[in-house]
Amino acid sequence: MTRGEKPLRPPAPSPKLEPISHGKVGNVEEDKTLPRKTEEVYLKSEVEKDLLDRLGRIEGHLRGISRMLGEQKSCDDILIQIAAVRAAMTQVSIKLLEGHMDTCVREGILRGEGELAISNLRRALSSALKQF
Numbered sequence: 001m002t003r004g005e006k007p008l009r010p011p012a013p014s015p016k017l018e019p020i021s022h023g024k025v026g027n028v029e030e031d032k033t034l035p036r037k038t039e040e041v042y043l044k045s046e047v048e049k050d051l052l053d054r055l056g057r058i059e060g061h062l063r064g065i066s067r068m069l070g071e072q073k074s075c076d077d078i079l080i081q082i083a084a085v086r087a088a089m090t091q092v093s094i095k096l097l098e099g100h101m102d103t104c105v106r107e108g109i110l111r112g113e114g115e116l117a118i119s120n121l122r123r124a125l126s127s128a129l130k131q132f
Contacts, residue, residue, distance in 0.1 A: 047099035051092060058088050093128050100124070 043051070065081050101121065108117025 043096075043099040043103055047095065047102075051095055051099075054088065054092050054095070058085055058092070061085050061088070097125065097128065 042048070061081065062085060065078060065085070068078050068081065105117045105121050108114060108120075
């Protein structure tokens with residue numbers, strides 16, 4: 001490393017995702033959740049591919065913002081790029097929620113676990129909408 005260069009940070013480890021329990025909702029027991037991914041139900045492959053493509057573009061955009069900061073580009077320009085990333089992430093959230101309703105929630109309802117599926121969707125929406 002030469003003088004003036006910043007050391008590169010190793011990437012943060014990915015968080016382990018597990019079902020979350022938020023207490024009793026309606027007649028649903030507090031520790032019961034629908035599976036996040038099973039062999040039978042998950043996002044449709046075209047939705048999953050679309051989300052991965054979008055996230056890849058966002059990743060590249062974020063690297064560009066980091067580069068702009070390192071090159072001491074205009075704060076105004078950097079803020080505009082951050083706003084673009086936020087808008088793109090909003091679209092990822094929308095597409096994921098739509099796909100979730102079309103597959104996971106629908107399957108839960110068809111299995112007779114509609115109340116649980118809706119309860120889990122309500123929690124996911126509440127969490128997703130807190131960012132707005």
